[in-house]
Amino acid sequence: MIAVTAASAQQAPTEAPGAEAPIVQPKLRPATARAARPRTAQGDQSQGIAGTDSAQGNAARQGQTAAPPKLPPGTFDLGNGLTFLLNYTSESAANPIGGIRQGTAYAAQIFFGIDADLNRLAGIEGASLHSIVTQRHGRSLSGDFIGNDTSVQEIYGGGQTARLTQHSWQQKLFDNRLDFEVGRLNGQGAFLGSPLYCNFQNNATCGSPTFTFKTTNFTFFPTSSWAGHAKIWLDEERTYFFHIGAYEVNPSLLLPTDNGIDWSTRKATGAVIPIEVGYSTTFDNDLMPRNYGIGAVVDRSKYNDPVRDVLGGSSLFSGLDPFTQFGRSLVYARFDQMVWRPDPTQPQGLSLFGVAMQSTGGRQIQDYFLELGAVQTGTFADRPYDTVGFVVSTQKYSSLGLANIRAARASQGLNPRDIATQQIMMELNYGIQLSPAARLTPQLQYIVNPDQTRFPFRPKPIPDAFVLGAKFSCDLFTLFGLAKGPGSI
Secondary structure (H helix, E strand, O other), rough: EEEOOOOOOOOOOOOOOOOOOOOOOOOOOOOOOOOOOOOOOOOOOOOOOOOHHHHHHHHHOOOOOOOOOOOOOOOOOOOOOOOEEEEEEEEEEEEEEEEOOOHHHEEEEEEEEEEEHHHHHHOOOOOEEEEEEEEEOOOOHHHHHHOOOOOOOOOOOOOOOEEEEEEEEEEEOOOOOEEEEEEEEEEOOOOOOOOOHHHOOOOOOOOOOHHHHHHHOOOOOOOOOOEEEEEEEOOOOOOOEEEEEEEOOOOHHHHOOOOOOOOOOOOOOOOEEEEEEEEEEOOOOOHHHHHEEEEEEEEEEEEEEEEOOOOOOOHHHHOEEEEEEEEEEEEEEEEEEEEEEOOOOOOOEEEEEEEEEEEEEOOEEEEEEEEEEEEEEEOOEEEOOEEEEEEEEEEOOOOOHHHHHHHHHHHHHOOOOOOOOOEEEEEEEEEEEEEOOHHHHHHHEEEEEOOOOOOOOOOOOOOEEEEEEEEEEEEHHHHHOOOOOOOOO
């Protein structure tokens, strides 16, 4: 299934462009410091549900279980074709070491989803409707204290407000060989996701590689725009696929006050088109399920030049609006693969994942992105739903991405070359299934060379940051006995 449904949403997207609250610091030159450039996030493909936030829940969400349940964990079924999800996710973080200054931050999301099986409700075979409403609140540790542009709390962003996040029609045809969806959607829900990514809290990984949003206008959860995507299974076993989509790019939808109910296109600036071909298996047809894909994101929309202003000079020093550019792109390869499974009748085991991305067109602030991680499900005999995860990623900034910092340092008589070109983020965590309804994932994060693209006039590099964090998620229907989660009897 390719749609982001209420029952399968990767819910924790990245921070919205410009969503980070700026750290207050003196301006060393008047009228030269610029606000953070919009960036589309990571956001969110995080699973903010206790059931789906577990590795088993993630696998079930993708159809990857030894005995697939009829419904994903946490789903309340009325029995007539209507199903519901209601969950709460919070992410806490503190940086006792490093960053611009020390502090703590808490961000959270309430998620409500409805799926309507139109075959059961109205006799329309293969059709379904999906709606999602979210409410986000809280603060960002990266925005308030660390200073870097990639959040350590992926649940933050996309507007700290209530919004209609999705409303779409999904249709399956030709014995489910063709699966398409149209309506109010975001690209992150259908492309560049993995059931493994949101075992983590940092925004470089969960819910899609952060590079995607820093180098294109790829749309992200919880924002939505007019869109459609289609997936075609190329063989009878449904392992090889071709997937393509088109998503409206509309900067007005990124405003913190947007609530998702203005469906006009009058401020649209173009479209972003993701394309992928790949190979995917599940526990139904593979002892070691795997997902491999290669693809591209073609961005045919407007974006702000990272350096030039409307008159062709430096926007950093002129204070003028940036020059508007059009068109950019990236290519990528990704995989996730189970490599160890002690009991072939159970989903527990070790899975690896990796991503490589390269910018290919436009005036880009990053050259490439690399990521490698591992998730072990079932840590002890009596803890089958607990997980251990580790991930490391690197973001390589381009000469354009660092040009403003170098120019600012030169203007202060400092060495313009004395800046790091790569930001490395690492996370180690342990996911604890407290009950069928609740899950807690404490983690340690370490950021090497936090980027200071939002603070080009800072005279010294931002110190490496050590972060203590914890993600908590709760399926409310499971909590009140209306649904089942991991370990339910």
